[in-house]
Amino acid sequence: MSKNWWKVLTVVLLVYTVVMGLLGQAPRLAILNETIRNLYFHVPMWFGMTIILFASVVYSVRYLRKPSDRLDVLAHQTAQTGVIMAVLGLATGSIWARFTWGTWWTADPRLNGAAVAVLIYGAYLVLRSSITDEQQRARISAVYNIFAFCAAIPLLFILPRLTDSLHPGAGGNPGFSKYDLDNNMRLVFYPAVIGWTLLGVWITNVSARLTFVKHKLYEKQLA
Amino acid sequence: MQLLREIWYLMQKDFRLEWRQRSALNGMLLYVGSTVYVCYLSFVRGGQLPAPAWNALLWIILLFTAINAVAKSFLQESRGRLLYYYTLARPEAVILAKIAYNTLLLLGLGLAAFGAYAVVLGNPVQDLPRFTLVVALGAVGFATALTMISGIAAKAANSNTLMPVLGFPVVIPILLQLIKAAKNALDGLDASPQPLYMLLGLSLLVVAVSYLLYPFLWRT
Numbered sequence: 400m401s402k403n404w405w406k407v408l409t410v411v412l413l414v415y416t417v418v419m420g421l422l423g424q425a426p427r428l429a430i431l432n433e434t435i436r437n438l439y440f441h442v443p444m445w446f447g448m449t450i451i452l453f454a455s456v457v458y459s460v461r462y463l464r465k466p467s468d469r470l471d472v473l474a475h476q477t478a479q480t481g482v483i484m485a486v487l488g489l490a491t492g493s494i495w496a497r498f499t500w501g502t503w504w505t506a507d508p509r510l511n512g513a514a515v516a517v518l519i520y521g522a523y524l525v526l527r528s529s530i531t532d533e534q535q536r537a538r539i540s541a542v543y544n545i546f547a548f549c550a551a552i553p554l555l556f557i558l559p560r561l562t563d564s565l566h567p568g569a570g571g572n573p574g575f576s577k578y579d580l581d582n583n584m585r586l587v588f589y590p591a592v593i594g595w596t597l598l599g600v601w602i603t604n605v606s607a608r609l610t611f612v613k614h615k616l617y618e619k620q621l622a
Numbered sequence: 623m624q625l626l627r628e629i630w631y632l633m634q635k636d637f638r639l640e641w642r643q644r645s646a647l648n649g650m651l652l653y654v655g656s657t658v659y660v661c662y663l664s665f666v667r668g669g670q671l672p673a674p675a676w677n678a679l680l681w682i683i684l685l686f687t688a689i690n691a692v693a694k695s696f697l698q699e700s701r702g703r704l705l706y707y708y709t710l711a712r713p714e715a716v717i718l719a720k721i722a723y724n725t726l727l728l729l730g731l732g733l734a735a736f737g738a739y740a741v742v743l744g745n746p747v748q749d750l751p752r753f754t755l756v757v758a759l760g761a762v763g764f765a766t767a768l769t770m771i772s773g774i775a776a777k778a779a780n781s782n783t784l785m786p787v788l789g790f791p792v793v794i795p796i797l798l799q800l801i802k803a804a805k806n807a808l809d810g811l812d813a814s815p816q817p818l819y820m821l822l823g824l825s826l827l828v829v830a831v832s833y834l835l836y837p838f839l840w841r842t
Binding site for chain 2: 463508511515516518519522525526529530531535538539541542543545546547549550551
């Protein structure tokens, strides 16, 4: 129990996010209306994705410095969780866009960046599956992971700020300053960020452990 | 200094190889020519293309030419020859020489493609020097981003399909800036150099990352 306190925390935070996010006070703003509650779902999912993908790159860098099976599995599983969270973020963003902009998808710099980032990590997973030798796969995919992360950063964080965009927080402005004025929303938003990030960590934790067990079983069969 | 000399010799070697087996070079030139002509035949009935479509089509041609030209830079190297380089030069020199060689190759191919394209499909460009500069920067950007990718793809099993899959997402930020800069030069309007700086910055970033990462790729 003492080791698993963070799992309890995740559940508590996410239940709090969902209940307070759907029932709590939200400012009445034109056009946005109730869709402002997406701030508790879409935005923290992207935060969580960024943190998880950053962790994946850190694992890849550590792998290249000191190769080990554990680091490779962790880099792979974090990237996979990152892709899941990115797809969830795209889906929630798309539903939000349907009700505020009136369309599921537009050619907006930030949206394009998000789509390309998903493509990059999809390519990473394809690359992994196309190399059979384990050590080669680990090393080459670590190299691509770092390379792709460096190429995706300007796409997601720099380019959208240089051009005009429909997306909140574009055109040179940081983040969601408009909503920051409302302290009620902050009370739900910050726990939501932590909750969704912890959920990503949890998913990674479970799938990584499953992979370790599979590797152990495989080794036992060989022996 | 030693590094520069190694790069210089490796580049010379690449050019000499290319010149000796001219089939590859001629193949790429024919590829450019036939692609441009296929585009011409497909669009000729519509009259002069509108400027944005003209621009987009040119960049698609250049992108595919670049992928085809760069893909073979590591694929054609046999395993034995790579081992031979390993004994002669350091990995940083190998990747920088490949990037430099691909840049020059794509500069030639890109300008040839632009020339053929402008002759066949008409030339609506208002600010020709700036547009040529953008095409040249495009060659630099494509070469830097794709050289490392071709090194990675060459290590995998089905590298021919993997090359575009790995390459496209990495190239897209560069391509977006290129199309914007090219559109400005095409209209001869907004002369702000911001997209050009952005392109140079992205290329430098990619070269730096390749320089750091290639030694790890090399050992496999």
